[in-house]
Amino acid sequence: xxxxxxxxxxxxxxxxxxxxxxxxxxxxxxxxxxxxxxxxxxxxxxxxxxxxxxxxxxxxxxxxxxxxxxxxxxxxxxxxxxxxxxxxxxxxxxxxxxxxxxxxxxxxxxxxxxxxxxxxxxxxxxxxxxxxxxxxxxxxxxxxxxxxxxxxxxxxxxxxxxxxxxxxxxxxxxxxxxxxxxxxxxxxxxxx
Amino acid sequence: xxxxxxxxxxxxxxxxxxxxxxxxxxxxxxxxxxxxxxxxxxxxxxxxxxxxxxxxxxxxxxxxxxxxxxxxxxxxxxxxxxxxxxxxxxxxxxxxxxxxxxxxxxxxxxxxxxxxxxxxxxxxxxxxxxxxxxxxxxxxxxxxxxxxxxxxxxxxxxxxxxxxxxxxxxxx
Numbered sequence: 001x002x003x004x005x006x007x008x009x010x011x012x013x014x015x016x017x018x019x020x021x022x023x024x025x026x027x028x029x030x031x032x033x034x035x036x037x038x039x040x041x042x043x044x045x046x047x048x049x050x051x052x053x054x055x056x057x058x059x060x061x062x063x064x065x066x067x068x069x070x071x072x073x074x075x076x077x078x079x080x081x082x083x084x085x086x087x088x089x090x091x092x093x094x095x096x097x098x099x100x101x102x103x104x105x106x107x108x109x110x111x112x113x114x115x116x117x118x119x120x121x122x123x124x125x126x127x128x129x130x131x132x133x134x135x136x137x138x139x140x141x142x143x144x145x146x147x148x149x150x151x152x153x154x155x156x157x158x159x160x161x162x163x164x165x166x167x168x169x170x171x172x173x174x175x176x177x178x179x180x181x182x183x184x185x186x187x188x189x190x191x192x
Numbered sequence: 193x194x195x196x197x198x199x200x201x202x203x204x205x206x207x208x209x210x211x212x213x214x215x216x217x218x219x220x221x222x223x224x225x226x227x228x229x230x231x232x233x234x235x236x237x238x239x240x241x242x243x244x245x246x247x248x249x250x251x252x253x254x255x256x257x258x259x260x261x262x263x264x265x266x267x268x269x270x271x272x273x274x275x276x277x278x279x280x281x282x283x284x285x286x287x288x289x290x291x292x293x294x295x296x297x298x299x300x301x302x303x304x305x306x307x308x309x310x311x312x313x314x315x316x317x318x319x320x321x322x323x324x325x326x327x328x329x330x331x332x333x334x335x336x337x338x339x340x341x342x343x344x345x346x347x348x349x350x351x352x353x354x355x356x357x358x359x360x361x362x363x364x
Contacts, residue, residue: 046282049252056256080245088242181288184259191261
């Protein structure tokens, strides 16, 4: 298992000019990112949609690298999106997935069949040309540069420790520093 | 005049409206009536077709396309629109994405005696989300599609085109 913040620090060293959608890693990514104008921290607009958003952005901006940190709860809700991504075959799309085996923001209840799903195998079976799985930070650190240097689409499943939140949503300290519309507006400006 | 005679919306006219409004991508899930439109879109080099397996996916994909500078249109059936409720809320309305949803109005009849609950719930659903919609039954209504594009760009809210010829079909 890896800590989300730890693997994001490793990614930060290799992001280059990639547009980064941190997904549920946003609360770690936003304070550590050196290039917020290339970040798209949307929080959770509607569960299950990050992969679709990432695909759309990758298709609209084929000359830019798009890196998404999806989650297994989101992907389970939209598993069919993998076939759409594979069919569109965006070579600039890097689809990472944080797998904490639970719904952490609602108290840590397990996702269905939490410990027995091979997401990388599902991705390749859906048509992704390449997929990887990592559970140890040393392996991820070693392989990440090669993954990002090669063309996509690629799927990378990452086992991470759950960071379970039990306090009422209204009492949680917000990590977002920009509203979602400000994030999208900033992205549009940065692409001009 | 029967329903069949009254409601004729040609797929060529729909495609013409898409091109006129600069559509770059059609994010869609086929329904039983749109095969001829599919063949026309597939042959149109200015359009990219992005097929989805569930209509909610179309909303987040359209949001990403729009955020990246493209002009997508979502082409789904009313049943799929209702399935997509949370994605419409979260990925389109809350992100202020200007996008036209072209929605096949399954079950629609001009006389209003519907035999399909999909039709019964379509307009109440759209109203619940506070979205503007336009009914397009035939070629004479097609210019309303351009009105929808103008309105979504101005308001930064999704606008729905209810394709009421869906029941009769784009098939030939």
